[in-house]
Amino acid sequence: MSGRLEGKVAVITGGASGIGAATASKMVAEGAYVILGDIQQEAGDSMAASLGPTASFQICDVTRENDVQALVETAVRRHGKLDIMFNNAGIVGAIGPMESTPAEEWKLTLDILLNGVFYGMKHASRVMKKAGSGSIISMSSVAGVTGGLAPHAYCAAKHAVVGLTRNLAAEVGPYGVRANCVAPYSVATPMVAQAYLGDHTDMDKTVRMLADESPLKGRPGLADDVANAVLWLASDESGYTSGLTLTVDAGITTGSVAGAPRFSEYRPMQREAGKMGLDA
Numbered sequence: 037m038s039g040r041l042e043g044k045v046a047v048i049t050g051g052a053s054g055i056g057a058a059t060a061s062k063m064v065a066e067g068a069y070v071i072l073g074d075i076q077q078e079a080g081d082s083m084a085a086s087l088g089p090t091a092s093f094q095i096c097d098v099t100r101e102n103d104v105q106a107l108v109e110t111a112v113r114r115h116g117k118l119d120i121m122f123n124n125a126g127i128v129g130a131i132g133p134m135e136s137t138p139a140e141e142w143k144l145t146l147d148i149l150l151n152g153v154f155y156g157m158k159h160a161s162r163v164m165k166k167a168g169s170g171s172i173i174s175m176s177s178v179a180g181v182t183g184g185l186a187p188h189a190y191c192a193a194k195h196a197v198v199g200l201t202r203n204l205a206a207e208v209g210p211y212g213v214r215a216n217c218v219a220p221y222s223v224a225t226p227m228v229a230q231a232y233l234g235d236h237t238d239m240d241k242t243v244r245m246l247a248d249e250s251p252l253k254g255r256p257g258l259a260d261d262v263a264n265a266v267l268w269l270a271s272d273e274s275g276y277t278s279g280l281t282l283t284v285d286a287g288i289t290t291g292s293v294a295g296a297p298r299f300s301e302y303r304p305m306q307r308e309a310g311k312m313g314l315d316a
């Protein structure tokens with residue numbers, strides 16, 4: 037299928053790499069005009085160039101409201117509208133136990149993962165409410181719906197994105213605007229390669245590692261898996277969906293684990309302590 041986003045205008049933060057870049061690629065292939073924002077000038081320029089004339093790059097640090105606002109303004113100035121806002125930029129941020137998490141690292145992590153999303157929601161919703169349509173998609177994580185999977189600041193920010201998405205959906209729904217978020221488990225991107233292997237370029241090893249640890253036999257999480265979910269939320273196919281946290285996680289948050297599940301073999305049921313089977 038192609039043309040699912042024909043003529044739509046999208047802004048993607050963190051679009052120079054990983055999930056943002058994969059999403060940009062799919063959106064362009066489906067007929068959208070895409071404006072990428074990122075702090076990486078060179079990678080952003082070359083990503084936009086590789087996507088062709090319907091994509092462009094603009095430097096944007098999501099911790100600066102003016103930068104995020106400027107991305108939205110570029111979309112409106114150039115194309116007269118903004119249909120899709122993907123608040124995606126992120127880092128792993130502060131790592132370690134609570135008692136040794138430096139306050140400065142905590143604040144910067146939240147500045148990128150939460151405040152950056154807030155700025156995107158703020159300026160996109162302003163434009164979309166006026167237009168009476170639009171889809172705002174933000175990046176949460178499995179760490180946004182359960183504990184124990186990521187560092188504290190990351191977990192806090194991603195939980196906040198889930199809450200903010202729900203609240204925003206309630207506000208903008210009456211104006212014809214939708215707000216949703218995605219919550220992926222580990223997928224192979226430079227961020228994950230750096231966090232797990234200490235080398236953001238080693239994608240092959242990252243993919244192999246994720247395949248080995250996957251609850252879906254041999255199936256690693258890929259940036260394209262998340263991009264496909266975002267594409268659906270961006271398109272009119274999801275037109276009746278708002279406030280959703282869409283997990284893309286091989287079942288991790290619903291109890292799936294790597295390897296054989298417990299209780300997978302038949303045994304007579306336990307009737308009461310020490311007694312098995314149906315006979316008294």
Ligand SMILES: NC(=O)c1ccc[n+]([C@@H]2O[C@H](COP(=O)([O-])OP(=O)(O)OC[C@H]3O[C@@H](n4cnc5c(N)ncnc54)[C@H](O)[C@@H]3O)[C@@H](O)[C@H]2O)c1
Pocket residue numbers: 049050051052053054055056073074075076096097098099124125126127128148175176177178219220221222223224225226227228
């Ligand atoms: N990869 C995963 O397994 C995974 C899982 C769940 C959620 N996520 C989230 O997905 C998003 C994208 O991550 P990714 O895995 O594609 O990583 P990535 O490192 O490949 O891409 C992230 C991009 O964000 C940009 N960025 C970082 N700080 C920025 C800032 N202040 N302003 C603008 N851009 C900035 C980076 O330059 C980079 O291009 C993040 O929010 C991350 O938390 C990733």
